[in-house]
Amino acid sequence: MKKILLVEPDDRSVTGLNFGGALRLEPFALELLAGAVPAHEVKIFDYRQETRSLSDYLDGYKPDIVGVTGMTCLHSQIQNIVTMARSRGAFTVAGGPHCMFVYPDEADAVVIGEGEGTFRELVLTLEANGDLAMVPNLAIRRNGEWMTTRRQLYPLWPLPRRCFAGDYSYHLFGLKTAMIDATRGCPHRCTFCVTPVIFQGRYRVRPPEQVARYIAGRPEPFIFMPEADFLASPKYAMSLLNEIIKSGIRKRYTVALRSDEIVASPEVLHHFRIAGLSFTFIGFEGQQGQLNEFHKDNTIENNAAAVRILDREHIISTGTFIVDPLASRSEIAAELSYAKSLKNDITLFSVLTPFPGTYLNRQVVAGWDKFDVLHAVTPTTLPYDDFQRTFMALAGQVMTTRVMLKVLRKLLSQRLLRPQMLWRLWRYARQLGGQRATA
Numbered sequence: 001m002k003k004i005l006l007v008e009p010d011d012r013s014v015t016g017l018n019f020g021g022a023l024r025l026e027p028f029a030l031e032l033l034a035g036a037v038p039a040h041e042v043k044i045f046d047y048r049q050e051t052r053s054l055s056d057y058l059d060g061y062k063p064d065i066v067g068v069t070g071m072t073c074l075h076s077q078i079q080n081i082v083t084m085a086r087s088r089g090a091f092t093v094a095g096g097p098h099c100m101f102v103y104p105d106e107a108d109a110v111v112i113g114e115g116e117g118t119f120r121e122l123v124l125t126l127e128a129n130g131d132l133a134m135v136p137n138l139a140i141r142r143n144g145e146w147m148t149t150r151r152q153l154y155p156l157w158p159l160p161r162r163c164f165a166g167d168y169s170y171h172l173f174g175l176k177t178a179m180i181d182a183t184r185g186c187p188h189r190c191t192f193c194v195t196p197v198i199f200q201g202r203y204r205v206r207p208p209e210q211v212a213r214y215i216a217g218r219p220e221p222f223i224f225m226p227e228a229d230f231l232a233s234p235k236y237a238m239s240l241l242n243e244i245i246k247s248g249i250r251k252r253y254t255v256a257l258r259s260d261e262i263v264a265s266p267e268v269l270h271h272f273r274i275a276g277l278s279f280t281f282i283g284f285e286g287q288q289g290q291l292n293e294f295h296k297d298n299t300i301e302n303n304a305a306a307v308r309i310l311d312r313e314h315i316i317s318t319g320t321f322i323v324d325p326l327a328s329r330s331e332i333a334a335e336l337s338y339a340k341s342l343k344n345d346i347t348l349f350s351v352l353t354p355f356p357g358t359y360l361n362r363q364v365v366a367g368w369d370k371f372d373v374l375h376a377v378t379p380t381t382l383p384y385d386d387f388q389r390t391f392m393a394l395a396g397q398v399m400t401t402r403v404m405l406k407v408l409r410k411l412l413s414q415r416l417l418r419p420q421m422l423w424r425l426w427r428y429a430r431q432l433g434g435q436r437a438t439a
C-alpha cells in the first residue's frame with residue numbers, strides 16, 4: 001500500500017491571490033484525487049494554512065508518492081515542492097491547469113487533463129511495479145526526455161475526500177464553506193480560458209441526489225460550487241435545485257454563471273434563490289468588441305439584463321472585466337465607464353493573460369510569478385508602470401458608496417449581515433480601492 005501526500009502550494013506571498021483574506025477555499029482538486037484512491041492512505045498538506053515546514057512534514061510522514069497542483073503564478077513554488085519531495089525519494093506527480101502544460105523540471109510524471117482516473121491508474125501501476133508508459137494521459141520521462149502516453153477519457157468522478165494533514169478551516173467572507181461540483185467542463189471556447197482544454201470540451205453532470213446528499217451531510221452553512229458553466233443545462237440545474245429544496249437543505253450557495261444563461265432561464269435563477277443562492281461570479285469581460293474578440297458568444301445586452309435579474313432576486317454578484325495590455329488610455333477609460341454603467345455589485349478587473357493551454361497567442365515578457373491576472377505579462381501600449389497604475393485604480397472607481405449600499409441592502413434582505421462578514425467585505429472593498437497590489 002502506497003502512502004500518498006498531496007500538496008496545495010502556499011499562495012500567501014503572491015500579491016493579490018488570497019483576496020485580502022476574504023475567502024479561503026478547500027483544496028478541492030486534491031480532495032477529488034484522494035477520493036479516487038479510497039483504499040490508500042492519503043494526506044493533504046494545505047500549505048496556505050500551515051505553520052509547519054513541508055520538509056519537516058515530509059520527513060515525518062515519509063510518503064511514497066507526492067502530488068502537487070497549482071496555478072501558473074505558483075510555478076516556482078511547485079518546482080520547489082517537487083524537488084524537495086524527490087530528494088527524499090518520493091515519486092513525484094504534478095497536475096492541474098498549469099503543470100499539465102508546463103511540466104515541472106524534476107517531476108517524475110505529470111497528469112494531463114482530468115485527474116481522478118489517471119491518478120488512480122498511476123498509483124495502482126506504481127504499486128504493482130508496472131510500466132507507466134501504459135497509463136493514459138501522462139507525461140513521463142524516458143531517457144531524459146518527456147514523452148506523453150495515449151489520451152483516454154475516464155468516467156471516474158468521486159466525491160471529495162477530506163483527509164487533511166492539519167486542522168484547516170475554509171470560509172467565504174468569514175462563513176464556513178464547503179465545496180462540491182455538480183457539473184464539470186464547459187461547452188464554450190473563450191480564448192482566454194483553459195477550462196474547455198482541461199476537460200476536453202466535455203460537459204458532465206453528477207446525479208442530483210448524490211449532490212444533494214453530499215451537501216446535506218456537510219456541517220458548513222455555505223457551499224461554493226466551482227462550476228465552469230452551471231446553467232449550460234437548465235433542465236439539470238432545475239432537477240438539482242428541486243432535489244435540494246425537496247430534501248429540506250437550508251444552506252447558502254456561491255456559483256459562477258453566464259449572463260446569457262441567466263437571461264434565458266430567469267425561472268431557474270429564481271428557484272436557485274429559493275434554494276439559497278447568495279453570491280454569483282459573472283464574466284462580463286468587456287464591451288461588445290471584446291466579447292467578440294474573446295469568442296465569448298454573448299452580448300452586452302445580456303450582461304445588463306442579467307444585472308437587473310440578479311438585483312430583482314437580491315443575489316450579490318461579482319462581475320469580472322478583462323483589460324487588454326494593448327488598450328490605449330481612452331480604451332481603458334471606455335471600459336471603465338461601461339463597467340460603471342452596468343451598476344453591478346462588486347466589480348473586479350483582470351489583465352488579459354495568455355495562460356498556458358489557452359488560445360491566446362501573445363508574446364510573453366514576464367516570468368510565471370506575474371501570471372496572477374493583476375500584472376501585464378505581455379507588451380503594453382501605455383508605459384508599463386502607467387498601465388499598472390491605471391489598471392490597479394479601476395476596481396476602486398467602480399466600488400462607489402452607492403454600490404456598497406446596494407450590497408448591504410442585498411445582505412440585509414438575505415439575512416446575511418454578520419459582523420465578521422462586514423469586516424471582510426470592508427477589507428475586500430479597501431483592496432479594490434487599489435491598495436492591494438504593488439505594480
Ligand code: B12
Nearest residue numbers: 025029067068069071072095096111114115193194226228
Ligand atoms: C473556483 C475557482 C477559483 C476560486 C478558488 C478555488 C480554490 N479552491 O481556491 C477563486 C474564485 C477564488 C479563484 C481565484 C483565482 N483563480 Co480560479 N478558478 C476556479 C475554477 C472556476 C474552478 C477550480 C476548480 O475547483 N475546478 C474543479 C477542479 C476539479 O478542477 P481542476 O482544479 O482543474 O483539477 C482537475 C485537473 O486539473 C487535475 N488536477 C489538478 N491538480 C492536480 C494535481 C495532481 C497531482 C494530479 C494528478 C491532477 C490534478 O485533476 C483534477 C480533477 O479532475 C477554475 C476553472 C475551472 N473550471 O477549473 C479557475 C482557474 C483555476 N482559476 C484561474 C485563475 C487565474 C485564478 C486567479 C489567479 C485569478 C484572480 N486573481 O482572480 C485567482 C487565484 C486564486 C488562488 N488563491 O490561487 C485559472 C488558472 C489558470 C492558470 N493556469 O493558472 C483557471 C483555470 C480559470 C481560467 N481562467 O482558465 N479561482
Ligand code: SF4
Nearest residue numbers: 186188189190193228
Ligand atoms: S470563460 Fe467561462 S464560458 Fe468561457 S470557456 Fe471559460 S468557463 Fe466556459
